Amino acid sequence: MEHILLRDLDIPDIWQFDTYLANGGYEGLKHAVKHSPSEVIQIVLDANLRGRGGAGFSTGRKWSFIPQDAAIKYVVVNADESEPGTFKDRQLLEHNPHQVIEGALIAAYAIQAAAVYIYARGEFWDLSYALEDHIDEARQANLLGENILGSGWSCDVFVHRGAGAYICGEESALLNSLQGLLGQPRVRPPFPAQVGGGLYYQPTVVNNVETLANVPWIMLNGADAYKAIGTPESPGPKIFCVSGHAARPGNYELPLGTTFRELIFEHAGGVRDGKALKAILPCGASGPVLPATDDVLDTPLTYEAVTKLGSTLGSASVILMDENTDMVWAAARMVHFFRHESCGKCTPCREGTFWLERVYERLLRGEGTPRDLEILESVPRQMTGVTLCALGDFAASPVLGTLQHFRDEYERYVGISAPEAEAVAEEAVPVEAGAGGEL
């Protein structure tokens, strides 16, 4: 199948402006400005494009929430990409950047925004500088700037680099950071689409890089063609980032609805060194782990089907864990990550991640007691659904997920001596996640 998103795999130099133009580039934008803004929103609504940043929220609906009479509106492209095991947005921005810029401009036209800000994670140095050059090329061709393509609408695009904080991927923390404030989530409502809730408190659409990369294709090919890919509730292509103990880790663009089994064994080459697959993290560190049973492997990768399994598709960063993975050690690494990344604004998340990490340290030192398992059962439940942003829930999920499916491994750590605990932990095989973090 020809790629819709990772077009660099079919046309390696598509990052170049001329190559992009020669291959239909910016035709989606030209098509869009011939329609009214509300018609553009309707096309994206009809396509049922769902946000690829994690929540899977309807993109067209998000755009339609923007009050049309507001004087100042913004589009913000979320390129913070910090979830462990997620490295799709980086490939898109490095190798097919004009498609993201074009998608963001179509979004900006749809809500009549005066500016687009691309918020890139702090480590994306080279990529950010290159993006500025790509934006300049588009500006010179009047694809952005004043009176774009003679439409009477003007809009500029700017790149802003964060400082490398996971929490700044959360949209309201991102907006604070972009404004020069402390990168902590805001109390909502007001939501970003509302007056008072967006960038500089003006109505703002925040979309993920991959979400926007879908939009030019939808504009050119129509909603029905888009819905012919994937499943009715989760249409379109998706980039699955496969990492961990995979034989062929990497980004795979496949229709939503592809099963775990097809993704892992047909595309990613199965588990490295011929080992058995023990567990799967479907969305990096932020959703519960799944045991690699036949039922799970035959589940389609859609927003609704993975939710039914008790986990979440999120940004679809699929981390594989082989038969030698120590699930207590793995959960401890993820809890460490969230403790480090918690912004500290809400007590359950700030204190909960701190104490959870202490319990894991105790278990791994061989000082665990049955009481520690009770604490691991109760603390995450007190962090779930009660915090300002979803990081509190994310931090609870590695604990609850591993306890649910691999409780026997926790019991091995209770009531054993320090040297015994060391021996158990030494068997653990490090799980190399992708570019995202230190899992």
Ligand SMILES: Cc1cc2nc3c(=O)[nH]c(=O)nc-3n(C[C@H](O)[C@H](O)[C@H](O)COP(=O)(O)O)c2cc1C
């Ligand atoms: C802790 C946390 C981190 C997040 N990190 C990212 C991120 O790195 N990139 C991203 O696109 N969305 C991230 N999100 C989701 C955003 O808040 C937001 O839902 C998303 O950018 C909306 O775009 P979409 O509708 O196109 O998916 C994160 C959410 C949370 C709670």
Ligand code: SF4
């Ligand atoms: S849940 Fe955690 S990361 Fe999110 S606002 Fe509260 S303290 Fe900050």
